[in-house]
Amino acid sequence: MTKDKSAIRDAATVIVLRNRMQSPSILMGQRGASAAFMPNKFVFPGGAVDPEDAQVPLATPLPAVCQQRLAEQAEPGLQTALAAAAIRELWEETGLILGTPGEWSGFVPENWQGFAQKGVLPSAQPLQFVFRAVTPPGRPRRFDARFFLLDADSLFGDLDDFGQASDELSHLQWIPLDQARDFDLPFITEVVLAEVEGRLTDMSPPASVPFFLNNEEASLFQRLRGRPMPETD
Template sequence: MDKSAIRHAATTILHREIEGVPHILMGQRGAKAAFMPSKFVFPGGAVDESDFDIPLLHPIASPCLERLATDASPELAQALLIAAVRELWEEAGLILGEQAEWGAPPPLDWVKFAERGFIPSATGFTFVFRAITPPRRPRRFDARFFLVDASNVSGDPDDFSAASDELSHLHWIAIDRARELDLPFITEVVLAEVAQILRTGTPPKSVPFFKNDDEQNLFLRLNS
């Protein structure tokens, strides 16, 4: 695979209130990671080919689907949400799914998820941001960020025992203290958008898009 190619990616921003204060889930990437080493990030990663073949128990709800459709085929839109569910499971050990039987044996990445008796669910997903990694980076991604209330998690949102070792220091942090962590620039930008959404209780009318290419950096809006 061409490591310089831009890959589609999905990120899950879980949020919940703890003692009346909005918190978000973050973890720290490894010091030797090729992409954003040692930075605190939300769980997320690249879309895999197998993500296009995984079922969703229910169709993607509005307005999430319409907003994704501004620049994604229906197949890609579903794969993005599947990737978001998978990455949250792999990196945090948390399940966004509903109890149901798989119609066919799951791919290797989904075996342990399926063994818990769940099929992925995109219930409660809000598409809140899109960003393309700047040029001349070791990895480049076209990432969509999804905001999800932790009430949609099946099980204990504090139980990270099934997580891989890709993220360390997984924890819930008050959103107004998150900037005290060592964050990538784009995560700081997304945090500002998420803080506004949680403060008002209303998603913006259009999705922010931070587009980087060889000529310029553009901050656009995706109109559904």
């Protein structure tokens, strides 16, 4: 069966923030000149959800408030797949690992085997859902992308070792946050950067999440708020 490339695909993007309180920088790389989606642009690691991502065991789940925000306007159970996709794409495109030491049991999907061989289980607890955007109509690829903020201290291994990265992104580097706009960025990345800058000193998941919705009729911002979380002792 031929895949409909014009269909909107669920996707996950990871904004890795380093030295958050002292001299913040973010991890970005450049897409190839021949890429169908955003050629030559500097972007965060990320990509489409694979069907196998929903079956991947997570050592820890997403924060409850993030799961609730992700559940809005989404099919049931998509939260796990999005979190797993974020971790997998980060690994594939940068070689950096978000997880905890542990052995996988049962079948390991092909696109997760390199990760599993490191003796690490994916861990979603450090991810914070902070932004959502749908690619505008008329583009060669369209994604319903959820952006996750991640503190680099939660990563497993050497933060400057990109030796295991695929060739999908070139010029991988930690870019000082206040210099990021000097690079060739997609419009939506500039919008997300403003959200990140506003959260530097706030370590908790956001109370509501901006949603930049593009459809045939209009482009508009919404807020994903969810229900109030119950208090715990």
